[in-house]
Amino acid sequence: MEYFVQLFMGGLTRGSIYALIALGYTMVYGIIELINFAHGEIYMIGAFTALIIASVLTLHGFNEIAIFVLASLAAVIYSSAYGFTIEKIAYKPLRHAPRLSPLISAIGMSIFLQNYVLLAQTSDFLPFPGLIPEFGFMKKYEHISSSAELMIFLTTAVVMVILTCVIKFTKIGKAMRATAQDRKMAMLVGVDINRIISITFIIGSALAAVGGVLIASHIGQINFYIGFIVGIKAFTAAVLGGIGSIPGAVLGGFILGWTESFATGYVSSDYEDVFAFALLVLILIFRPAGLLGKSGSQKV
Amino acid sequence: MKAVMEIKKLTVDFGGLRAVDHLDLEVKEREILALIGPNGAGKTTLFNCITGIYAPSEGSMSISPPGKKPGTINGLKPNIVTRKGITRTFQNIRLFPNMTVLENVMIGRHCRTRARIAGAVFRGRATVREEQATVEYSYHILEKTGIAQYVNEFAGNLPYGAQRLLEIARALATEPFILLLDEPAAGMNPQETGVLDDLISKIREEEKIAILLIEHDMRLVMSISDRIAVMDYGKKIAEGTPEEIRNNPVVIKAYLGEEFVA
Amino acid sequence: MQKKSEIKKSLLVSLWFMFLTFPIMVIRVNPVEKLVEWRWRNMVIVGVGSFVLSFVWRYMLRQKEAGLKRIYAGGRYKIPSIQRVSEDRRLFIPLLAVLSVFVVIFPFIFSAYQVNIMTTALMYVVLGLGLNIVVGLAGLLDLGYVAFYAVGAYTYGLLNHHFGLGFWAVLPAGAFMGALFGILLGFPVLRLRGDYLAIVTLGFGEIIRLVLENWNDLSFGPSGIANIDRPSFFGMQLSLQSATVYIYFLMITLALFTVFVVNRLQNSRIGRAWIALREDEIACQAMGIDKTKTKLSAFALGATWAGMMGVFFAAKTTFINPASFTFLESAIILSIVVLGGMGSIAGVIIGAFVLILLPEYLRAFSDYRMLMFGAILVIMMVFRPQGIISNVRRTYKFEGINVPGEKNK
Ligand SMILES: Nc1ncnc2c1ncn2[C@@H]1O[C@H](COP(=O)(O)OP(=O)(O)OP(=O)(O)O)[C@@H](O)[C@H]1O
Ligand SMILES: [Mg+2]
Numbered sequence: 001m002e003y004f005v006q007l008f009m010g011g012l013t014r015g016s017i018y019a020l021i022a023l024g025y026t027m028v029y030g031i032i033e034l035i036n037f038a039h040g041e042i043y044m045i046g047a048f049t050a051l052i053i054a055s056v057l058t059l060h061g062f063n064e065i066a067i068f069v070l071a072s073l074a075a076v077i078y079s080s081a082y083g084f085t086i087e088k089i090a091y092k093p094l095r096h097a098p099r100l101s102p103l104i105s106a107i108g109m110s111i112f113l114q115n116y117v118l119l120a121q122t123s124d125f126l127p128f129p130g131l132i133p134e135f136g137f138m139k140k141y142e143h144i145s146s147s148a149e150l151m152i153f154l155t156t157a158v159v160m161v162i163l164t165c166v167i168k169f170t171k172i173g174k175a176m177r178a179t180a181q182d183r184k185m186a187m188l189v190g191v192d193i194n195r196i197i198s199i200t201f202i203i204g205s206a207l208a209a210v211g212g213v214l215i216a217s218h219i220g221q222i223n224f225y226i227g228f229i230v231g232i233k234a235f236t237a238a239v240l241g242g243i244g245s246i247p248g249a250v251l252g253g254f255i256l257g258w259t260e261s262f263a264t265g266y267v268s269s270d271y272e273d274v275f276a277f278a279l280l281v282l283i284l285i286f287r288p289a290g291l292l293g294k295s296g297s298q299k300v
Numbered sequence: 301m302k303a304v305m306e307i308k309k310l311t312v313d314f315g316g317l318r319a320v321d322h323l324d325l326e327v328k329e330r331e332i333l334a335l336i337g338p339n340g341a342g343k344t345t346l347f348n349c350i351t352g353i354y355a356p357s358e359g360s361m362s363i364s365p366p367g368k369k370p371g372t373i374n375g376l377k378p379n380i381v382t383r384k385g386i387t388r389t390f391q392n393i394r395l396f397p398n399m400t401v402l403e404n405v406m407i408g409r410h411c412r413t414r415a416r417i418a419g420a421v422f423r424g425r426a427t428v429r430e431e432q433a434t435v436e437y438s439y440h441i442l443e444k445t446g447i448a449q450y451v452n453e454f455a456g457n458l459p460y461g462a463q464r465l466l467e468i469a470r471a472l473a474t475e476p477f478i479l480l481l482d483e484p485a486a487g488m489n490p491q492e493t494g495v496l497d498d499l500i501s502k503i504r505e506e507e508k509i510a511i512l513l514i515e516h517d518m519r520l521v522m523s524i525s526d527r528i529a530v531m532d533y534g535k536k537i538a539e540g541t542p543e544e545i546r547n548n549p550v551v552i553k554a555y556l557g558e559e560f561v562a
Numbered sequence: 563m564q565k566k567s568e569i570k571k572s573l574l575v576s577l578w579f580m581f582l583t584f585p586i587m588v589i590r591v592n593p594v595e596k597l598v599e600w601r602w603r604n605m606v607i608v609g610v611g612s613f614v615l616s617f618v619w620r621y622m623l624r625q626k627e628a629g630l631k632r633i634y635a636g637g638r639y640k641i642p643s644i645q646r647v648s649e650d651r652r653l654f655i656p657l658l659a660v661l662s663v664f665v666v667i668f669p670f671i672f673s674a675y676q677v678n679i680m681t682t683a684l685m686y687v688v689l690g691l692g693l694n695i696v697v698g699l700a701g702l703l704d705l706g707y708v709a710f711y712a713v714g715a716y717t718y719g720l721l722n723h724h725f726g727l728g729f730w731a732v733l734p735a736g737a738f739m740g741a742l743f744g745i746l747l748g749f750p751v752l753r754l755r756g757d758y759l760a761i762v763t764l765g766f767g768e769i770i771r772l773v774l775e776n777w778n779d780l781s782f783g784p785s786g787i788a789n790i791d792r793p794s795f796f797g798m799q800l801s802l803q804s805a806t807v808y809i810y811f812l813m814i815t816l817a818l819f820t821v822f823v824v825n826r827l828q829n830s831r832i833g834r835a836w837i838a839l840r841e842d843e844i845a846c847q848a849m850g851i852d853k854t855k856t857k858l859s860a861f862a863l864g865a866t867w868a869g870m871m872g873v874f875f876a877a878k879t880t881f882i883n884p885a886s887f888t889f890l891e892s893a894i895i896l897s898i899v900v901l902g903g904m905g906s907i908a909g910v911i912i913g914a915f916v917l918i919l920l921p922e923y924l925r926a927f928s929d930y931r932m933l934m935f936g937a938i939l940v941i942m943m944v945f946r947p948q949g950i951i952s953n954v955r956r957t958y959k960f961e962g963i964n965v966p967g968e969k970n971k
Contacts, residue, residue, distance in 0.1 A: 273772055
């Protein structure tokens with residue numbers, strides 16, 4: 001039982017991270033129907049930025065809370081800036097190109113960013129400082145969960161609530177929904193599409209950065225390649241929930257998190273990544289619209 | 301005259317929207333039947349349903365091709381429907397822009413030819429002969445539709461009117477017994493429309509096939525159709541000869557209002 | 563006036579990139595020894611570089627737009643010179659003769675090292691042509707191409723290790739296994755939308771690699787299989803030196819065979835159906851083409867080639883392990899196709915030589931190899947989606963009419 005709870009909490013943590021990153025995929029897909037392959041790299045860059053800033057601040061003797069806040073902030077700002085720039089360079093010129101083109105461009109961007117970080121930094125794993133503070137009251141529950149896990153889950157929950165409010169109630173949120181539903185129509189009623197797309201990329205990237213900082217300080221090490229696998233998994237989560245659907249991404253994230261956690265816990269940890277991919281293949285075959293997605297027919 | 305296609309109680313729903321509503325329609329042998337109606341009446345949706353792109357939520361569609369045994373086309377995949385002899389053109393042109401004009405038409409021959417991968421690699425006698433026949437047949441259709449001068453151009457580089465004609469040529473290459481034309485005159489100038497008018501009549505005469513035509517250009521519709529069916533909000537509200545339709549008060553109210561009453 | 567605003571734009575871009583790359587390019591931390599290195603020089607490089615590049619970028623965008631306008635205005639594509647050469651027989655045949663002589667004497671005048679590199683480049687030509695069927699002709703973005711390559715390689719590796727089967731016996735078996743896996747994967751997933759296909763194939767590629775890495779009983783895990791036999795020459799095992807030359811000629815033959823097959827396919831009933839599918843799926847179906855079957859045939863045929871090359875790879879290197887079959891390998895092959903020109907045989911050949919030989923011979927490039935590949939994918943898509951050599955379609959002559967395409971030859 002204890003083991004089960006432990007796996008459950010582990011799955012919840014993983015799931016939170018997947019959900020945070022999956023949101024970026026889902027939002028971008030909802031608006032421009034593109035799988036943003038470079039999204040995983042945004043997350044990786046967020047983690048790197050946090051690591052770099054945290055290290056510099058540590059040397060200058062800042063206290064722990066300040067480091068945590070400043071490093072996270074830097075990660076969010078830089079990831080958003082990268083997301084924004086990537087869209088401008090690699091996707092915007094291809095708005096009217098055949099569907100394959102932006103997809104290939106996205107893959108190129110992903111490879112480019114990985115190697116950019118590899119060359120500018122290092123190919124080794126870097127130890128990531130445990131930025132998340134320890135809570136005293138969690139000592140009692142040490143055997144099943146940790147402060148970091150709790151923190152990850154709580155942060156995710158708060159971020160989700162904020163995001164939902166933004167999308168539901170703000171003007172930008174409304175414009176985003178309108179654009180997702182019918183881009184031409186939205187344009188006609190005066191929505192600035194380019195701006196909405198940029199904002200979508202910025203929000204998605206910020207979420208990925210939050211995920212990056214949290215998971216990196218939980219796991220304790222990063223390298224240039226972490227974005228690739230996590231990216232595919234988060235995408236799996238997005239598809240599982242129904243791509244384009246925001247609650248779907250969250251649901252998908254948790255389901256994937258638990259699947260992995262239990263499968264590695266009870267079956268075998270060698271095949272950790274295989275479970276996620278297998279799940280992806282299965283969903284796409286049996287329910288391509290995802291759990292909460294609508295299976296609309298294409299207009300001809 | 302014998303009916304080649306019978307549609308009964310056909311209904312298509314998109315979520316809450318009923319795009320086609322218990323529609324009955326008969327297409328007779330070698331006739332030109334025009335389908336008219338205001339924007340959003342469900343005409344294109346009907347085509348999509350006949351050609352297997354959408355599935356109807358209710359109703360039946362059956363065909364009796366001349367010289368073959370009759371059957372239903374409900375639930376058939378689009379390519380099977382085409383093979384059975386119903387082909388269409390698209391309202392918003394869907395050619396293969398990076399293939400030549402001739403190749404576009406040759407694609408239409410796909411379902412009437414057989415060469416497979418092995419044949420393509422080894423180029424046996426049968427394959428070579430078939431390929432030759434395909435080229436000749438396709439070129440012949442281009443001549444017939446009057447766009448042979450573009451034969452080696454990329455389809456995407458053609459002038460608009462010629463692209464519409466190429467859509468028709470490509471559809472003809474599949475040897476249909478019913479040809480569905482979705483607004484073939486859209487975007488054409490009066491002169492091009494005149495050419496199209498002649499072409500459609502010629503196709504009916506020479507190919508001996510039925511043509512179901514969606515069109516907003518009333519002059520074209522009135523001049524070439526044998527019969528006209530009128531759709532509004534997914535329903536068929538009238539059917540008859542051009543003369544009858546012209547004088548039908550229901551139609552005038554629903555559709556022709558602005559143009560004809562006054 | 564115009565100039566001033568251009569400079570201002572570039573300055574802004576330059577500032578933006580200096581900001582953007584600041585943490586990653588300038589600071590390098592060593593968390594273990596608690597050291598921070600500040601590389602301000604990088605910032606200068608980024609600043610100046612992005613300033614210049616932003617001019618180039620905007621210039622190229624304008625060029626592209628102007629080109630598009632020309633086409634819409636009814637003008638013709640300008641046929642690139644390489645293409646014109648290949649169409650002009652008087653130039654083409656002597657060129658071909660010189661090339662063939664060079665190809666034949668190449669292994670005798672250059673070192674084994676050079677011959678090996680050339681063989682590798684040729685392997686990528688074939689892999690590129692194989693993937694070209696899937697991506698370039700049929701428009702299916704297959705990101706797990708390397709999986710089929712791995713299947714072929716392990717087919718030979720295992721059959722050779724356990725049963726001592728030779729290269730020639732396994733070559734068709736490898737091709738068959740590639741096709742089999744292609745069909746097994748393709749059948750369920752080819753009904754999916756194009757972008758899903760990309761991610762599923764990517765996932766599948768990773769699954770195969772992970773299985774090879776972890777299923778020790780089957781694949782010997784990460785340590786792989788060593789001492790695989792080289793191809794035999796009529797039953798004889800050759801010395802290393804002559805084996806290199808032999809493998810080179812084998813590869814030449816395979817490449818020619820591939821070019822021959824792909825060329826024939828391209829202008830066949832099936833090849834046209836693939837291209838039509840790439841151009842417009844719905845119209846393609848409406849014209850009577852079975853979408854699933856046609857996709858499957860392209861996918862499986864591409865996989866067949868990968869399987870075949872996998873066998874060749876195992877035989878050439880005599881050692882395989884899962885590390886040779888990562889996603890990056892798929893990415894390299896995709897870059898070749900994209901750079902060369904999707905759907906164009908000559909383009910893919912040139913693409914393979916450029917992308918494989920350049921990093922080999924220009925050491926400066928080799929560090930930046932993958933960075934370059936990534937950039938190529940983006941830049942080609944943005945500025946020249948048709949690749950170095952755009953896909954030419956066959957033209958036909960007819961009597962009695964004046965066919966415009968014929969005039970300008
Ligand atoms: N795939 C789809 N999903 C949802 N609604 C659709 C779909 N296709 C068509 N519709 C809706 O069905 C209705 C009928 O559309 P349809 O295209 O058949 O009209 P139409 O008679 O062809 O009009 P037009 O003359 O403008 O071409 C419209 O309200 C349209 O928005
Ligand atoms: Mg319509």
